[in-house]
Amino acid sequence: MLIEQCAYSNRWRRVTPAAKGLFSLGALIAAFTATQPATAALVALLLVITAVFGAGVPAARFLRVALPPLGFLLLGCLTLAYSLDFAPANGGFTVRWLPAGWSPVLQLAARSCAALSALLFLALTTPLVDLIALLRRLKMPEVLLEIMVLCYRMLFVFSEALHDTRTAQAARLGYATPALTLRSLGSLTANLTLQIWQRAHDLNVAAQSRNNDGAFRFLEPAYANSRRDITLACLGVLALVLLAVTLR
Amino acid sequence: MTTDVLLEFADVAFRYPDGNAGLAGCSLTIARGSRNALIGANGAGKTTLFQHANGLLKPQQGVVRYAGQPVDYSRAGLRALRSEVGLVFQNPDQQLFSASVREDVSFGPLNLGLDMATVRERVEQALQAVSMAPFADRPVHNLSFGQKKRVCIAGVLAMQPRLLILDEPMAGLDHAMRAELLAVLDGLHAQGITLLLATHDIDFAYRWADRIHLIAGGRCTAAFDAAALPEHAEALAAARLPMPGLVELHRLLVARKLLPTDSQPRAMGELISQLNASEKDFQ
Numbered sequence A: 001m002l003i004e005q006c007a008y009s010n011r012w013r014r015v016t017p018a019a020k021g022l023f024s025l026g027a028l029i030a031a032f033t034a035t036q037p038a039t040a041a042l043v044a045l046l047l048v049i050t051a052v053f054g055a056g057v058p059a060a061r062f063l064r065v066a067l068p069p070l071g072f073l074l075l076g077c078l079t080l081a082y083s084l085d086f087a088p089a090n091g092g093f094t095v096r097w098l099p100a101g102w103s104p105v106l107q108l109a110a111r112s113c114a115a116l117s118a119l120l121f122l123a124l125t126t127p128l129v130d131l132i133a134l135l136r137r138l139k140m141p142e143v144l145l146e147i148m149v150l151c152y153r154m155l156f157v158f159s160e161a162l163h164d165t166r167t168a169q170a171a172r173l174g175y176a177t178p179a180l181t182l183r184s185l186g187s188l189t190a191n192l193t194l195q196i197w198q199r200a201h202d203l204n205v206a207a208q209s210r211n212n213d214g215a216f217r218f219l220e221p222a223y224a225n226s227r228r229d230i231t232l233a234c235l236g237v238l239a240l241v242l243l244a245v246t247l248r
Numbered sequence B: 001m002t003t004d005v006l007l008e009f010a011d012v013a014f015r016y017p018d019g020n021a022g023l024a025g026c027s028l029t030i031a032r033g034s035r036n037a038l039i040g041a042n043g044a045g046k047t048t049l050f051q052h053a054n055g056l057l058k059p060q061q062g063v064v065r066y067a068g069q070p071v072d073y074s075r076a077g078l079r080a081l082r083s084e085v086g087l088v089f090q091n092p093d094q095q096l097f098s099a100s101v102r103e104d105v106s107f108g109p110l111n112l113g114l115d116m117a118t119v120r121e122r123v124e125q126a127l128q129a130v131s132m133a134p135f136a137d138r139p140v141h142n143l144s145f146g147q148k149k150r151v152c153i154a155g156v157l158a159m160q161p162r163l164l165i166l167d168e169p170m171a172g173l174d175h176a177m178r179a180e181l182l183a184v185l186d187g188l189h190a191q192g193i194t195l196l197l198a199t200h201d202i203d204f205a206y207r208w209a210d211r212i213h214l215i216a217g218g219r220c221t222a223a224f225d226a227a228a229l230p231e232h233a234e235a236l237a238a239a240r241l242p243m244p245g246l247v248e249l250h251r252l253l254v255a256r257k258l259l260p261t262d263s264q265p266r267a268m269g270e271l272i273s274q275l276n277a278s279e280k281d282f283q
């Protein structure tokens, strides 16, 4: 929800998603071409600066959203740093610290950070609605897009239904003891399953009433200055990739 | 007179697969350009009736006629019907399924096969009509209940129906939102759109409607001009509805000779201004 909020309130909300998508794709490429850890870190830093000062994403929020994936990255680095040797001659396992030195670990970390920043840049500046519209323009198969649209909408409908049912149960002491909790969770699941069934049916009826014949079509939003923004994005990409290539 | 009938139900019956009677021999006529209130208790069959009007359900007995012609349940026939008869569902979450407001409103007109420029124009007009234009790019799930409701109406308006049906539009709205919705409906009526809405509120129906239809047990039990409501006490009682307090009060004031017999206020405000204008002394 934090991402969602940010995507709608940032300064670059009105910039065409094509430009933002292009920029973040270019940044991803730069992240992969940067072989030196320092270069990748620089790319990551530049991306964060673009997001924070360009698009006006609050730095604290960027950090909060980045924390969970960074945690995973740390775990990944730790497993890379250790190596477990099994040599029967020595009589069992030996744990070795940094068999290949720091460099592969640093490289992985810095590259991942850069790639992560590239993705977060897109996620934090572009609402999913716009991304779906962009994917549609890129001729992504309609079926996948429809599924995305419906899932996105249903996500909110169901989190609301889930929340309501849970609150109603809690209000009548449904979660007072562990045994009751188990019981309540059971009936919650049953109830939600029914609701999902019902909602799916209702949505279909509603779509028919507005003359739907199967394919979902929606209006694409219009963006001012999209040519200028795409040009700027191209320049940004060029700069990033050049940086990554020259400093490799 | 017959040429003026836009929608007609003749002895329509429908039973749900689980055996519940949705409609049981319902007859009703909606005149072109009129404001109609359909009043009935929960489970009376209002929603079922509306789904028949939009061709979502097919009568198992009787006929539904639109503009004098029996509804054609072929693909093309339904398409034609649904582009003329717009249905706003009771629960906005049932109707809204796009991510953003603008997308959702564009859904119906695009289904009509209109070109992008026309659709864009209609979407803007519809959003303007329900004063939701500033919210066009917002995601649907961030809206309040009343706003969602207005987006639902815009989504149907953008299809430019000739008959607009609203299933309990006032339910769940606060006083101010009701007033706004009423203003929207008045605007639509002024454009010549025929309106049919379901409600429980007899006071509101008396104030707003041209014609009132009572429904109970899947059957239309009475239909009369709203102005003639005071004479239909029996029909109201049979549908277990109270006579509007305003009518009772007005009768009393006439009996006490505080108001002339030919006055007929339909809203409390009207009654008050009539009283203020009357020469009589209240002592």
Ligand SMILES: Nc1ncnc2c1ncn2[C@@H]1O[C@H](COP(=O)(O)OP(=O)(O)O)[C@@H](O)[C@H]1O
Residues within 6 Å of the ligand: B016, B017, B018, B020, B021, B022, B023, B040, B041, B042, B043, B044, B045, B046, B047, B048, B049
């Ligand atoms: N999907 C359904 N399946 C079975 N019975 C239904 C269904 N929808 C409505 N009914 C039944 O049909 C009758 C009329 O319902 P409905 O048209 O929803 O009434 P209203 O809208 O006036 O509250 C009720 O008795 C109700 O139980």
Ligand SMILES: [Mg+2]
Residues within 6 Å of the ligand: B046, B047, B048, B090, B167
């Ligand atoms: Mg209903």
